[in-house]
Amino acid sequence: MATLRFFCATNFSLSIQNNAKLDKKCITQKVKNIVNTVQFPSISSSSSTPLESLQRGNWVKLICGASFEDVVDIRNLTLVYTLAGVDCIDCAADASVVSAVNEGIEAARDILCGLRKPWVMISVNDDKDLHFRKAQFDPEDCPANCSRPCENVCPANAISFQQKSASQILYDNDAPRDGVITERCYGCGRCLPVCPYDKISSPFSSSI
Numbered sequence: 164m165a166t167l168r169f170f171c172a173t174n175f176s177l178s179i180q181n182n183a184k185l186d187k188k189c190i191t192q193k194v195k196n197i198v199n200t201v202q203f204p205s206i207s208s209s210s211s212t213p214l215e216s217l218q219r220g221n222w223v224k225l226i227c228g229a230s231f232e233d234v235v236d237i238r239n240l241t242l243v244y245t246l247a248g249v250d251c252i253d254c255a256a257d258a259s260v261v262s263a264v265n266e267g268i269e270a271a272r273d274i275l276c277g278l279r280k281p282w283v284m285i286s287v288n289d290d291k292d293l294h295f296r297k298a299q300f301d302p303e304d305c306p307a308n309c310s311r312p313c314e315n316v317c318p319a320n321a322i323s324f325q326q327k328s329a330s331q332i333l334y335d336n337d338a339p340r341d342g343v344i345t346e347r348c349y350g351c352g353r354c355l356p357v358c359p360y361d362k363i364s365s366p367f368s369s370s371i
Contacts, residue, residue: 241267
C-alpha cells in the first residue's frame, strides 16, 4: 500500500503560510488555469474506485495529519491531490477540517468534471498517540538573545516570532502572535531537543 505522507512541509505555491491567505476563488481559478494550460492526465479519470486501488495494492493516501488544523492549507492540498487522483484523504477529527476537505474535493470536481471522489478518513485519538500532541511554550519566557532554533527547525512554519511595536502589543489584538501557531503544529517534536533552555513541552491532548 502506497501511503503519501505530506505533512504540509511543502514549497508548493498553493500552500499558504501564516497570515498570507489568498481568496479561495482566486486559488481555484489559478489551479484551473494551470490544469487547462498543462492538460496533465489525472489518474482520477480512470474508472477504478478507491476500493479497487486498495485491492490492487496501489492505493494512495494523503495524510494531512491528526493535529494539523490549518483549514486553508487543508482545503488547497485536498484540491490539488484530488486532481492528482489520490484515493483517500486523512485529516483531523474536527468539523471545520472535514468541511475544508469536502470543499477541496468539490472544488477539484468543479475544475475537472467526472473526477471520482476520494475517501475521507478521520484520525481519532487512542491514548497517547504522538500524532495528537502539540508543542507549546510561553514566548515571554524566551531570552532575548536566544537564536530561536525552534523557529528554523519547524517544517510546518508553526513557530513564529514577530517584531511588534509597543502599540501593536497593547492595542492590536489581531497582530500576529508569537510562539506556536497551534493550527499548523502537527506534533513532529523536532523543536523539543533544539531548545537551548528546555522551554518547549508537548503535552498530549485527548480533545484533539
